[in-house]
Structures are given as structure tokens and as C-alpha cells.
Amino acid sequence: MSVQFTELQSYRDDFTFRNSPAAIARFPFPFPEDSYMYSVNIEPATPRAPGSVYQHWFDIDEHYRSEMAERALVLDKDSSRCLVMPHMQEASWDALQLFMEHLSADYPQWFALSCDGNRWHWRNTALGIDQHFTFGDASTLPCEPLEFITRQVQGDIALLDQRDNDLFMDAGMVTSPADWSLAFDAGMSFKQWHSPVPMANQMGVFDRALKYLLNIQVDQPVRRLNWTLTINPRMDSSPETFHEWGADRGQITPDNVGSAVHLRVELQFMARLPRSNGLMFSIRTYLISMNELVSHPGWGQRLHRVLRDLPEAIADYKGMTLYRQTLVQWLSQFDELA
Amino acid sequence: MMQVRISGIRELTPVIREFTLTALEGPLPGFSAGSHVQVHLPLGSRTVRNAYSLTGDPADTRHYRIAVRLQEASRGGSRFLHEQARVGDTLTLSPPANLFALDLTARHHILIAGGIGITPFMAYLDSLERRGDSFELHYAYRQGLTDAFSDELLARLGHRLHRYDGSAGQVMDLKTILTARPMGSHVYTCGPQRLLDGVRAQAAALGWPAARVHWEAFSSARSGLPFRLELARSGRKIEVEAEQSLLEALEEAGMSIPNLCRGGACGQCATRHLQGDIDHRDHCLSAEEQQQFLMPCVSRGCGTALVLDL
Numbered sequence: 115m116s117v118q119f120t121e122l123q124s125y126r127d128d129f130t131f132r133n134s135p136a137a138i139a140r141f142p143f144p145f146p147e148d149s150y151m152y153s154v155n156i157e158p159a160t161p162r163a164p165g166s167v168y169q170h171w172f173d174i175d176e177h178y179r180s181e182m183a184e185r186a187l188v189l190d191k192d193s194s195r196c197l198v199m200p201h202m203q204e205a206s207w208d209a210l211q212l213f214m215e216h217l218s219a220d221y222p223q224w225f226a227l228s229c230d231g232n233r234w235h236w237r238n239t240a241l242g243i244d245q246h247f248t249f250g251d252a253s254t255l256p257c258e259p260l261e262f263i264t265r266q267v268q269g270d271i272a273l274l275d276q277r278d279n280d281l282f283m284d285a286g287m288v289t290s291p292a293d294w295s296l297a298f299d300a301g302m303s304f305k306q307w308h309s310p311v312p313m314a315n316q317m318g319v320f321d322r323a324l325k326y327l328l329n330i331q332v333d334q335p336v337r338r339l340n341w342t343l344t345i346n347p348r349m350d351s352s353p354e355t356f357h358e359w360g361a362d363r364g365q366i367t368p369d370n371v372g373s374a375v376h377l378r379v380e381l382q383f384m385a386r387l388p389r390s391n392g393l394m395f396s397i398r399t400y401l402i403s404m405n406e407l408v409s410h411p412g413w414g415q416r417l418h419r420v421l422r423d424l425p426e427a428i429a430d431y432k433g434m435t436l437y438r439q440t441l442v443q444w445l446s447q448f449d450e451l452a
Numbered sequence: 453m454m455q456v457r458i459s460g461i462r463e464l465t466p467v468i469r470e471f472t473l474t475a476l477e478g479p480l481p482g483f484s485a486g487s488h489v490q491v492h493l494p495l496g497s498r499t500v501r502n503a504y505s506l507t508g509d510p511a512d513t514r515h516y517r518i519a520v521r522l523q524e525a526s527r528g529g530s531r532f533l534h535e536q537a538r539v540g541d542t543l544t545l546s547p548p549a550n551l552f553a554l555d556l557t558a559r560h561h562i563l564i565a566g567g568i569g570i571t572p573f574m575a576y577l578d579s580l581e582r583r584g585d586s587f588e589l590h591y592a593y594r595q596g597l598t599d600a601f602s603d604e605l606l607a608r609l610g611h612r613l614h615r616y617d618g619s620a621g622q623v624m625d626l627k628t629i630l631t632a633r634p635m636g637s638h639v640y641t642c643g644p645q646r647l648l649d650g651v652r653a654q655a656a657a658l659g660w661p662a663a664r665v666h667w668e669a670f671s672s673a674r675s676g677l678p679f680r681l682e683l684a685r686s687g688r689k690i691e692v693e694a695e696q697s698l699l700e701a702l703e704e705a706g707m708s709i710p711n712l713c714r715g716g717a718c719g720q721c722a723t724r725h726l727q728g729d730i731d732h733r734d735h736c737l738s739a740e741e742q743q744q745f746l747m748p749c750v751s752r753g754c755g756t757a758l759v760l761d762l
Binding site for chain 2 (some may be wrong): 148201202204208250275276278329331332333334386387389390391
């Protein structure tokens with residue numbers, strides 16, 4: 115079935131973001147069991163059921179236009195959310211090519227690409243973009259190639275340079291982070307940017323994950339899910355705007371928990387960039403309110419048990435300490451054994 | 453796996469042949485400079501897989517190019533490509549992988565090639581020129597024997613090319629090449645093992661940080677004596693022939709072992725061994741690691757029967 119877009123919804127101020135029943139049905143609920151612990155949960159990104167978030171490399175859903183409008187708002191205020199170090203130019207073109215080729219093949223009703231040697235023609239009818247350009251020549255685009263294409267793709271993107279048996283955060287477009295900053299992490303190595311994560315490093319998770327990522331081959335991408343909680347459907351929960359959203363965590367009551375607290379799931383997708391040998395790290399974020407989540411059979415019960423038993427350090431890292439009790443209490447009504 | 457057709461063959465020297473490979477359908481997967489492919493070569497009842505650097509322009513995915521040196525001690529792979537492969541023949545390739553990538557943060561790239569070790573640098577040059585990077589190429593060869601691309605490189609690179617003809621007694625002085633280079637220089641070398649050892653030793657002696665010294669061993673499996681092998685988990689017994697690598701014997705027996713370089717360098721195929729005498733031929737495992745693991749792409753059993761944890 116072809117994807118259709120909802121009317122523009124907001125991820126700020128009046129927060130009109132909602133999921134349709136179809137969006138709830140395809141939400142990537144990340145808990146395969148009643149408890150959660152860090153693991154190297156990376157798997158080959160082989161396509162799954164048509165219509166699922168795993169069908170294509172880059173998932174486009176009903177929120178596409180809203181999310182692109184939100185990205186534009188963030189960039190208007192803070193252009194540093196997009197960053198490309200000089201040695202990452204080729205990786206940027208690699209990324210542009212991957213996006214254009216996959217989007218036009220997977221969503222032909224919205225995207226079209228035709229190439230005559232290096233003369234490319236890109237059309238995005240969803241956003242009304244029609245662009246002729248010369249592949250490899252940034253002066254033929256209205257902005258940097260990475261910015262040009264990621265203004266048209268849902269999800270944050272980091273482009274990692276691979277050198278010295280490590281990965282470095284040297285380029286990206288990050289407007290919807292779960293409390294991390296591209297400007298802060300820029301230039302860091304894999305373990306450096308993961309250093310705030312509790313417990314996992316001692317478990318050897320990052321050693322194994324890094325080794326796995328360094329060996330990703332062209333056309334053999336991998337994926338994993340990550341999750342956290344966010345108050346209100348706020349995409350831009352970044353350190354740069356903490357003053358706008360940090361206090362929300364203290365405002366959760368039994369009355370507003372169902373509509374205010376959102377499960378935030380990241381479908382992380384990692385692909386080798388063919389020409390630059392860089393690694394694309396795409397972070398596709400899905401938001402669902404507690405009220406929406408418990409409408410799906412079984413999810414309320416499972417989330418109750420996961421959050422009730424979550425180790426303190428992880429709960430604190432994920433920023434839920436202030437309202438965890440309220441949320442767990444509210445979720446317990448959906449747990450048959452609670 | 454992908455199927456390609458040999459669309460062109462060029463004799464570069466009496467012992468080096470260049471092959472142009474074209475996809476049977478659609479474009480080929482993109483690749484980065486320094487990548488190699490494994491070419492599957494049918495030799496009688498066996499298939500030998502040899503890794504060859506891609507020498508073409510990474511921006512051109514219509515064709516791949518490889519250059520193959522006829523190896524004196526060939527187990528048959530390079531001999532097949534030199535004596536039997538014809539334009540129009542179909543070959544099977546494994547997709548490109550890169551174990552010898554450019555460091556894109558380098559301020560200056562020093563490339564040092566010995567003989568057929570020039571091949572990965574052919575793709576480097578396209579990338580470096582497109583990027584406008586500063587570089588120099590030092591190329592040692594024997595005139596009329598292993599001087600592939602030598603004249604076209606001179607026309608293309610001018611003073612950035614430094615040639616050393618071994619048959620005329622010209623010697624590459626690694627100390628001069630590596631002394632007092634600008635901050636941010638990286639050195640890359642590919643060629644015979646003694647060249648690699650020389651570059652690494654000289655760089656270390658001059659205080660180069662290890663992260664700025666890159667090398668690619670240009671080796672593949674060499675033949676040896678036949679030996680017997682036992683798989684501990686299944687109890688299966690396998691005979692490895694003289695001309696066959698241990699990895700190939702395992703693959704023929706239906707085992708799927710992860711691998712990239714098939715030359716004892718990348719470490720992907722490391723396999724735990726439990727018993728037996730081993731002739732370790734890899735460039736990857738430490739002596740300590742070799743106590744537990746072997747690299748079946750190059751290493752062999754010798755003496756008492758080998759038992760693997762498979």
C-alpha cells in the first residue's frame with residue numbers, strides 16, 4: 115500500500131502530533147521480553163513484511179511532511195545541527211546517492227531520480243522539489259549535499275569516518291536527538307561519544323559493537339532498536355534546547371501521564387558508504403503516547419514490567435527518574451498480574 | 453556473489469594482465485579506493501578464490517578492473533587467468549571489501565608500491581586527484597617485467613612519481629622517503645613482505661605514529677603438503693590437498709566461514725584449533741593468539757592430525 119501523509123502536525127508548542135491506528139499498528143515496539151538490559155542487538159537489515167517499518171532501508175510514513183517542517187524550524191534557529199567536516203564531502207555525496215536511489219525505488223509515487231552520467235535530476239513531489247544538479251559538484255545544489263537530502267528524509271543522520279580501526283562522528287544532520295548533541299560529539303570516536311552510557315562499556319558491549327560495525331560491507335546494512343522516553347511528542351530533545359523541555363519531566367501527574375509521556379523508539383540503521391568507506395548511521399525516531407501505546411494488546415503490560423524492573427542507572431540515564439513512579443503506577447492498570 | 457563478464461584483457465607486461473569486468477546486468481556495487489574483490493576461479497573440480505585489488509576508478513561502477521600477476525608458485529588461480537581466461541567468459545565475484553582504505557584526514561599521502569603492489573594505488577590515484585589531495589607515489593619494479601602502468605603513471609603524475617627500476621640497480625631509500633615529512637603525512641605500502649617490513653621498521657625508527665602507517669600484504673594461500681583434518685563438533689574428517697587451502701577444503705565440505713582477504717591479513721576467518729601441529733602463515737595473529745587460533749585461508753596442518761573447534 116502506498117504511503118499517504120497526514121495534515122501538518124506539530125512537535126512543539128501545541129503538540130498536535132498524533133499516530134493513526136495504522137501508525138500504531140506498525141510502531142516498532144522494542145521489547146521482546148518483560149525485562150530490558152543492554153546487549154549488542156544488531157541484526158542484518160533484511161527487509162521484513164510489506165508495510166512494516168523494516169520493509170525499506172529508509173522508512174517514510176504518514177508524518178513525513180510534519181517531520182520535515184519540524185527539521186526546517188530547528189535549522190532556522192540553529193544551523194549547527196548540520197555539520198560536515200571537510201574530509202567528509204565524499205561521504206556526503208555517498209549518502210545523497212543512497213537516499214535518492216532507495217527512496218525513488220521504494221516510493222516511486224513521491225520520489226523520482228534520473229541520471230545521465232553526472233547530470234542528475236531529482237524530484238520530490240511530496241515537498242515540491244525539482245532539482246537538476248551535477249553529482250559531485252556542491253555548487254549546483256542550493257546547499258551542502260548532506261543538508262539538501264536530509265531535509266527530505268525522516269530521521270537523524272550521522273556519517274562516521276572509518277580510520278585507525280575506529281569510527282568518528284565527523285558529519286551529520288541531527289535535529290531530533292534523544293538528548294545528545296552533534297556539535298558536542300563532533301570528531302569523537304565511537305567509545306568517546308558513548309561514554310555517558312552506564313553499564314554497557316563494562317559489559318563489553320561497545321567493543322563487540324564496534325568490531326561488528328567496522329566490518330559492515332557494501333549493500334549489507336544492519337539495524338537495531340534503541341529506546342527512551344520523552345515528555346510530549348517533542349522531536350528536538352537536544353541539549354541545546356534543554357531549557358525548553360527539561361522542566362517538563364517534573365510536570366507529570368496521574369492525570370496527564372497517558373497523553374504527555376511518550377515512548378521514543380529509534381530504528382538505527384547502519385550502512386557502508388561505498389565510495390568513501392564511511393559508515394552511515396541513520397536514527398529514525400518513532401514516538402507514541404502512552405494512551406496510544408496501551409491501545410495495542412499486550413504492550414501496556416509489557417512496558418509496565420520493563421519500566422518497573424529497569425536498573426536504576428539505566429532509568430536515570432534515560433531521564434525518567436522524576437516521573438518513573440507515576441508512570442509505572444499508571445501502567446500497572448494494564449498488567450493482569452500487577 | 454555476482455556474475456561478471458570479462459569484457460577486456462590487456463597485457464601490461466609479460467607477467468601482468470589487466471582484466472576489465474562488466475556486470476551481466478545493472479551497475480556493479482560501488483567501492484572505495486583500496487578495495488578488493490574475491491574472484492572465484494574454476495580449476496577442475498575445485499574452486500579457488502583469489503583476492504585482487506580493484507584498479508579502476510571508484511566513480512565508475514560500469515566496470516571493475518583488476519591486474520593479475522602470474523605467480524611462479526601459483527596454485528593455479530593466476531595461471532588460469534593468464535592462460536585460459538578469454539574475453540566473453542563469465543566469472544563469479546564476491547562483493548568489494550576494503551582492508552586498505554585511505555585516511556581522508558591526512559594532509560599528505562606517501563604511497564610506496566613494490567611490483568604488483570601498485571594495484572590498490574591505481575584506485576587511490578583517482579580518489580586523491582578528485583579530492584585534490586597532496587600525494588606522491590614511489591614505485592619499485594623491474595623494467596620489462598613488473599613495470600605495469602609505469603609509463604602512463606609518469607605521464608599522469610609527473611614529478612609526483614618516483615620510479616625505481618630494480619633491474620637497473622635503482623634502490624628505493626626508505627629512510628630518505630620517510631625522513632622529515634610534514635605533520636599529518638600518512639604512508640601506505642603494498643608489495644612484497646620485505647618491502648612492508650622495511651617501511652614499517654623505518655617508520656617506527658623515525659618515530660612515525662603507528663596510526664599513520666598503513667600496509668596491505670599482497671599474499672594469498674601457498675600450496676603445501678596434504679594433511680588430514682578433523683572437525684571436533686561433527687567428528688567429520690577432511691583431507692586437504694597439496695594445492696588446496698584449509699579454508700577452501702572447509703568450504704568444499706559445506707562450511708561457511710566468514711572471510712575477506714583470503715591472505716592471512718584481515719583476521720575474519722580465525723578459527724579455534726584444539727590439537728595438532730600447525731604451520732602458521734598469517735600476518736595477523738599474535739604468537740599468543742596462535743596458541744588458540746589459526747587462519748585457515750593460509751595456514752596448514754603439518755605433522756600430527758589437526759583438530760578444529762568446528
